[in-house]
Amino acid sequence: MSDPSPERERVGPLIRSPLDLAGGLFLIAIAVVGYAGTFSLSLGQLSDIGAGMMPKVVAVLVGAFGCILALQSFVVLGDGLARWGVRGPLLLLSAALLFAFAVRPLGLVIAGPLAFLVAALADRSTRFVEAVIAAIVATLFCGLLFKELLSLPIPFDPRDILGFLHGPYDALKVAIKGLVMAISR
Amino acid sequence: MIDLSDNLLLGMSVALSLQNLTLCFLGCLIGTLVGVLPGVGPIATITMLLPITFGLDPVGALIMLAGIYYGAQYGGSTTAILVNIPGEASAVVTTLDGHQMAKQGRAGVALGIAAIGSFIAGCVGTLIIASLAGPMTRMALLFGPADYFALMVLGLMLAVVLAHGSVRRTIAIILVGILLSTVGVDLETGQDRLTFGWNEIADGIDVAIIAMGMFGFAEILRNLETDQSQEIMKARIGNLLPSRADFGQSAMPIARGTLLGGLLGLLPGNGSVLGPFASYTLEKKLAKDPSRFGKGAIEGVAGPESANNASAQTSFIPLLTLGIPPNAVMALMVGAMTIHGIVPGPQIITKQPELFWGMIASMWIGNLMLLVINLPLIGLWVRFLKVPYRLMFPSILLFCCIGIYSVNNSAFDVVLTVGFGLFGYALIKFGFEPAPLLLGFVLGRLLEEKLRQALVISGGEFMTFLNRPLSAGLLALAALLVLIAVLPAIRKSRDEVFQSAD
Numbered sequence: 001m002s003d004p005s006p007e008r009e010r011v012g013p014l015i016r017s018p019l020d021l022a023g024g025l026f027l028i029a030i031a032v033v034g035y036a037g038t039f040s041l042s043l044g045q046l047s048d049i050g051a052g053m054m055p056k057v058v059a060v061l062v063g064a065f066g067c068i069l070a071l072q073s074f075v076v077l078g079d080g081l082a083r084w085g086v087r088g089p090l091l092l093l094s095a096a097l098l099f100a101f102a103v104r105p106l107g108l109v110i111a112g113p114l115a116f117l118v119a120a121l122a123d124r125s126t127r128f129v130e131a132v133i134a135a136i137v138a139t140l141f142c143g144l145l146f147k148e149l150l151s152l153p154i155p156f157d158p159r160d161i162l163g164f165l166h167g168p169y170d171a172l173k174v175a176i177k178g179l180v181m182a183i184s185r
Numbered sequence: 186m187i188d189l190s191d192n193l194l195l196g197m198s199v200a201l202s203l204q205n206l207t208l209c210f211l212g213c214l215i216g217t218l219v220g221v222l223p224g225v226g227p228i229a230t231i232t233m234l235l236p237i238t239f240g241l242d243p244v245g246a247l248i249m250l251a252g253i254y255y256g257a258q259y260g261g262s263t264t265a266i267l268v269n270i271p272g273e274a275s276a277v278v279t280t281l282d283g284h285q286m287a288k289q290g291r292a293g294v295a296l297g298i299a300a301i302g303s304f305i306a307g308c309v310g311t312l313i314i315a316s317l318a319g320p321m322t323r324m325a326l327l328f329g330p331a332d333y334f335a336l337m338v339l340g341l342m343l344a345v346v347l348a349h350g351s352v353r354r355t356i357a358i359i360l361v362g363i364l365l366s367t368v369g370v371d372l373e374t375g376q377d378r379l380t381f382g383w384n385e386i387a388d389g390i391d392v393a394i395i396a397m398g399m400f401g402f403a404e405i406l407r408n409l410e411t412d413q414s415q416e417i418m419k420a421r422i423g424n425l426l427p428s429r430a431d432f433g434q435s436a437m438p439i440a441r442g443t444l445l446g447g448l449l450g451l452l453p454g455n456g457s458v459l460g461p462f463a464s465y466t467l468e469k470k471l472a473k474d475p476s477r478f479g480k481g482a483i484e485g486v487a488g489p490e491s492a493n494n495a496s497a498q499t500s501f502i503p504l505l506t507l508g509i510p511p512n513a514v515m516a517l518m519v520g521a522m523t524i525h526g527i528v529p530g531p532q533i534i535t536k537q538p539e540l541f542w543g544m545i546a547s548m549w550i551g552n553l554m555l556l557v558i559n560l561p562l563i564g565l566w567v568r569f570l571k572v573p574y575r576l577m578f579p580s581i582l583l584f585c586c587i588g589i590y591s592v593n594n595s596a597f598d599v600v601l602t603v604g605f606g607l608f609g610y611a612l613i614k615f616g617f618e619p620a621p622l623l624l625g626f627v628l629g630r631l632l633e634e635k636l637r638q639a640l641v642i643s644g645g646e647f648m649t650f651l652n653r654p655l656s657a658g659l660l661a662l663a664a665l666l667v668l669i670a671v672l673p674a675i676r677k678s679r680d681e682v683f684q685s686a687d
Contacts, residue, residue: 023615027357034364037379041371047645051371054633055378058364065357082614088409089610092402092582093603099586100599112583119579122409126575138580142587152236152591 017078024070031063088122095119107155108147112139148177192542193315199543200550205248208241209547212249213554216256220276221264221566225581227257228623229401231517232393233584235524236591243525244540248547250521251501254514255307255548258497259555262299262490263566266292267422275493278461282478282485289481293423298435298483299490300559301427306443306491307552310498313447314505315545318534321506325531328507330638331649335656335663337628337635340453340509342663346670347455350618358617362625363632365390373637385597392520393592395626396513398605399612399619401585405578406610422567425560431483438468438488446492450499455512455624457496461489498548504529505541509628513620516627524592 015021034055044050095118102111116135120126146152199205219230231250238246261276266283279299286295328336341359348355368379369389380386427435445467446460468488469478478485503511508530510516522529527537534541559566589602609619643649651657 019616023354023617026611026615027361030361030364034379037381038367041376041378045645046640046647047643049637049640051374051376051378054636055364055367058360058367062357062360062364065353065360068353069357079616082616084614085406085410088406089607092406092409092578093606095579095582096402096586096599096603096606099583100590100596100603103586103590103599104596108587112587115586116579116583119582120575123575123578125573130576131579134576135579138583142583146236146587146591150237150240152239153594154587154591 015073017073017076018081019079020069020073020076022081024066024068024073027062027066027069029066031059031066034059034062087124091122092119095122103155106158108139108143109157112142188319189316192538193546195538196315196542196544196546199244199539200248200546205245205543205547206550208245208249209252209551210554212252213256213259213551213558216253216258217260217263217555217558217562217566218569219253220257220260220262221569222577226400226404227254227514228396228517229404229581229585230257231514231521232397232401233588235393235517235521236588238521239524239591243522243527244543246521246525247518247540247544248551250518251544251548252551254518255494255497255551256555256558258493259300259303259559260566262303262486262493263296263559263563264570266295266299266486267567268570275458275461275497278465278489279486279493281465282480282482285479285481286483286486290423291481293425294427294431294483295486296422296563297425297560298427298431298487300556302435302439302442302487302491303494304552304556305439306446306493306495307498307555308549309443310447310450310495311545311549311552313495313499314502314548315542317451317502318506318541318545321502322531322534325507328655329653330635330642331653332655332659333507333509334632334635334639335650335659336453336507337509337632339659339663339666340503340511341625341628342666343452344455344512344621344624346666347459348618348621350616352667352670354617355621358612358619359621359625362622362627363629365395365622366626366629367633372634385595386601389630390601390626391592391598392516392623392627394589394598394602395605396517396520396623397585397589398602398607399609399622400513401581402602402606403609403613403619405581406606407613408574409578422563425563427483434483435487438464438484439491441467441471442488442491442493443495446495447499449492450496450511451502453503453507453509453511455500455620457493457500457512460492460496464488464492494552501544501548505533505544506531509631510624513623516623519627 038052038055038059041052041055042050043053043056095115098118099111099115102114113132113135116138117131120131120135143156146154147156200209215230215234216227219225219227230253234250234253238249241249258275261271262279262283265271265276265279266287269280269284271277271280283295283299286292344359345352345355366389368386370376370380370387371378377387442460442464445464446457449456449460449463465478465485465488468484469475472478472482472484500511500515503509504515504518508528510519510529519529527533527540585602586599589598590596592598612619612622639649640647649656650660
């Protein structure tokens with residue numbers, strides 16, 4: 001595997017391929033969850049396969065491959081563990097989670113820039129002002145595309161808590177629509 | 186033949202409607218853009234844009250999605266030639282000679298021949314689909330559940346052989362995909378499986394969620410860790426139209442690439458990835474002076490690019506005739522079809538001929554459009570490459586979130602996607618290639634269904650898979666493939682083919 005770690009880390013005397021060991025243990029963990037989650041389901045008979053047959057058989061196979069990988073890590077020389085990023089995954093995935101929790105109550109107009117800015121922090125070269133402008137532009141673009149053009153039911157504005165903005169917002173919307181119509185003519 | 190032209194006429198009448206032409210154009214445009222931008226693959230894009238197609242009729246939706254797919258294949262070559270970064274995995278081979286040509290000031294010629302080769306391949310590919318669809322569909326009707334099961338096993342084994350990583354790891358990851366496919370209420374017994382009390386996944390996990398998590402989110406994470414600064418060609422692109430001598434040198438490679446790619450694309454286990462590699466190897470073997478390859482040989486661009494596009498086209502055949510998606514993108518097309526209430530399989534061609542032939546005709550029109558989009562707009566695509574990744578990836582994330590939210594209007598889906606993003610990241614870090622998982626996931630449900638049906642019919646007799654000549658033959662072929670994959674001698678040459686790309 002060339003992808004995860006270009007530089008081979010120091011391989012200990014016992015474990016000759018840390019990557020295989022980790023991969024194997026990961027597979028075994030998946031297999032355990034898969035088997036435990038279907039433990040109570042019946043296998044059924046061959047002529048009448050039960051709900052548990054497929055997941056259990058597959059889980060056992062996954063586990064078997066996990067064992068092979070884990071065991072071969074003691075024999076076959078292989079790659080070291082890849083380095084895991086912390087900043088990237090943490091910020092990027094939090095950004096998506098923030099979006100998930102903010103979009104219903106607050107709408108795209110808040111959730112969009114929020115997710116954009118938190119995600120942007122994942123990269124060290126991000127510049128603040130540039131990112132804020134891009135966040136606003138991207139959100140407006142998405143609002144226009146998904147809400148106005150495609151009329152998807154995604155909430156755009158925080159109507160519930162900012163009801164007083166409703167009037168000005170609608171007026172703005174009408175104005176923009178009129179403008180677009182005028183241009184397209 | 187009269188049948189064929191009648192069918193194509195029907196298809197044209199559908200595809201040439203103003204709405205479908207526009208959608209085809211939009212799809213090609215977006216696809217090319219996606220192909221040009223490194224770090225946004227066709228899988229993530231199709232998932233992102235699924236909600237856009239909700240409001241369309243099924244034909245229009247599929248025409249647009251197909252356009253994105255082959256547009257991306259096409260656009261990937263632009264970055265491969267200009268920046269030495271394959272916009273798509275399939276354009277890896279093009280970087281070898283294409284970028285060398287660009288360095289020699291022949292970027293325009295490389296782009297031109299790639300576009301022309303792809304166009305020819307696309308046309309032939311469309312004809313292959315149109316002429317094979319009928320016979321393949323009739324053949325599909327002969328398939329019983331046991332044969333379907335065997336065919337899927339064969340397809341998955343092919344995917345194993347063709348995957349980049351080790352055989353053991355790929356089989357394991359496909360099995361994980363199958364395990365994920367069992368999540369949800371079991372249709373026959375009504376029992377909950379692996380839902381752990383979450384009602385939201387009682388209907389199973391949406392393929393869009395897995396695709397977006399593992400290819401949208403995890404891909405961004407992977408890109409963030411690699412240096413995204415790119416050296417953009419400062420040199421002039423030069424004349425786009427290849428000279429007569431260039432054409433002479435490229436004609437046969439284009440023909441051979443088209444044939445090779447078209448055949449490989451038919452294979453049910455992602456044979457399309459092999460097309461460009463096989464074509465490059467073949468051209469190098471046939472060349473009078475193989476040492477020119479890697480130093481800007483035009484055959485090394487013309488052949489693989491044609492093969493790539495031909496296989497992109499013909500990989501629709503297993504999906505449209507047998508209902509079996511041959512690769513991850515086609516797996517998403519199944520998702521798109523399901524949203525629009527279409528069950529992929531042999532019944533499409535008889536029950537919805539306008540959908541089937543409309544889509545095929547649109548592919549030919551789309552290829553023509555790509556030729557028009559790609560060549561004059563190259564300057565525009567190059568400008569897109571200059572957008573820094575630090576602004577691009579938050580936008581991609583935002584698009585992903587809105588897209589996944591809109592599939593079911595569910596914030597929970599976004600959370601689940603985050604989970605799969607983390608899962609995909611972990612898989613990459615543990616050295617697994619995530620693409621086969623998606624294939625296993627999509628085929629998993631069909632696999633279980635057909636296995637159950639076959640065993641009910643045979644009364645629990647497992648020998649039914651070996652007694653039927655069709656399924657026995659397919660299973661034997663699958664076994665042979667595994668054997669081949671683990672034999673050391675052949676493994677070595679397989680690794681060499683992939684190595685020449687790295």
